[in-house]
Amino acid sequence: MRTAVLLVGDELLAGVVADRNGAAIARALAARGAPVDRVEMVGDERDSIAARVRSLAARHDLLVVAGGLGPTEDDVTGEAIALACGGELPADAASVDNPVGSAAGLRLRCEGCDLWVLPGVPAEVDGMLPAVLAGLPEADAGLVRERVVATAGIPEVRLAERVVAAGFAPPPGVRLSYLPAPGSVRLRLAAPAGVPPADLDAAAARLREIAGVAALPAESLAASLVAVLAEAGRTLATAESCTGGLIGGRMTDVPGASSVYLGGVIAYADRAKVERLGVDPALLQRHGAVSEETALSMARGCRERFGADLAAAVTGVAGPGGGTPVNPVGTVWIALADAAGAAAEVFRFGGPRELVRERTVNKTLEMAYRRLREGPA
């Protein structure tokens, strides 16, 4: 079964909106045995959409189109589909319920292809995907099974060297991919139908062994931290300056975090560091907000005030402004405090504001995870 996705919208080609539907649709289809081999984006232009629909439909068994089906004048996908079908919608075109929004979807046959047309709002696509999946044939001949081993604290190149040095080879037909993100690399094994799941499990276990302490117990850093906290029966609180709440946001992404994550203080202003975390104003004055002393004091004050077993604190210069010769943009202090004491480490993260903040969040989660996993260094 050959499957394609066509994403429609001027805003995608202009980069005004980053697409979220392609990944959601591809993931859902792959999990049901219909891996996508082609994703394309096209603007809100009737003739271009019609041409791409005809071309993709002729080469695929299943085509999912998303976008341009809304109520406004710039939404021309409906007309384009009719045009692609020779001028009007075929008699067997069926409406597809939209449980989230107002614009219904469409299902029809076009050039021998099973064609689904959905609106472009991600929540609506998510709400309508079950109908698409229910329409798939039962056979799982195309089913791709995957295993993901998440790692943190080891660069992609070093990890790859280790995998090669260990003589690792995936089972026949299985593909190993490296998926790098700031502060973490995921190893993904993807197997076509026919590869026994046990072989895939064995390969994933071998990769875990090779990655050693870099391998994480869950798919994300935050979920891994929640897991080790729960296992140890410990609680966490956070004190954030330059990340402004993003560490808490990431922790509370994990369902079930409420049993181990108590909360935290967003201490963006210096006054909040003093009054809400008990940082000594004289210390703040002497060493500055971005310093080892302030980070340690934030972590200690946070731990005490929240009654947490472990507290993590960050203070840094995310940029673009605010850099100094001593603390250039990207300088971040991260401190941890627990019953055994407190320690801080400094980092100089490169990149723009958003990336500095993302790297800070990931490094903090990783440090907290390691502290619990391995005990204080």
Place this chain on the structure above:
Amino acid sequence: MRTAVLLVGDELLAGVVADRNGAAIARALAARGAPVDRVEMVGDERDSIAARVRSLAARHDLLVVAGGLGPTEDDVTGEAIALACGGELPADAASVDNPVGSAAGLRLRCEGCDLWVLPGVPAEVDGMLPAVLAGLPEADAGLVRERVVATAGIPEVRLAERVVAAGFAPPPGVRLSYLPAPGSVRLRLAAPAGVPPADLDAAAARLREIAGVAALPAESLAASLVAVLAEAGRTLATAESCTGGLIGGRMTDVPGASSVYLGGVIAYADRAKVERLGVDPALLQRHGAVSEETALSMARGCRERFGADLAAAVTGVAGPGGGTPVNPVGTVWIALADAAGAAAEVFRFGGPRELVRERTVNKTLEMAYRRLREGPA
């Protein structure tokens, strides 16, 4: 000038990673007068990549390929490019500096097309885009100018009705798009070269007028809130339960927020609501964590403790667990407190956990913005 982007990676087709490069590349190229008319994704397979490169290069003047250029075995884009060029890289292929990572890029001519090949890590793409832009011809014949009018608190359909009822027509050649997101809709005007910027400005001003109080002064809700706070010389603090820091995270995305956003408390556990925000334990016991009384108490306590002019507090059930008959999943109380008093409103947001949290963040920012803009209701 015809421009295309090819994104390479099994993880994109599998939906394991949501692409971020397509939008970044498209936005940068459009801003320099080379709008993208085609974006495609392909897996890490040498022959498929080579076939797509040949096909796209033959139909475009500029092609940017991103992904599969890393140091690991699954990275086969280099080989694919050589294959697409007839077996080996042409003599004029030039290496492109990578200021962020280790994998250099490539620039060459292929099928008469200016072909750039970049790694797939978003930070590295961002770091290398300036080199691509510097290689573009000076002419801005293809330059697309845009104006964006952001709105909040009005559904897309209602906004479209108003635009139609007002008899609005964009200047000839200019396209109006509606870009809906949870809680906000952006109106985008895109003009080809030749449309006078003044006409575009006039059209945007007219859309603002039509949108009325729904029109925002900046491109995002958070930036609009920062703007009205700065204008009024007021400060904000936040108290977050179900959003776990995301409101603070969004505020501190805005450079310059430090002059108006003091910080906040992430009160995920009930104990944190009592001890860090001063919520009366008896009140919490009587009304529950998700209640008008608790939301009001959180907002008042937050305002007082941070010494802020305005405080916003949220408490709700983001799901998937935790729903009750009284407070089903999606129930969220949002409270605001200022010198004039405090008020709370309840919402029932639909969708999965992530969407409930996103809608809560946006609604809170919008309510705070309106309170400052329009005064207490």
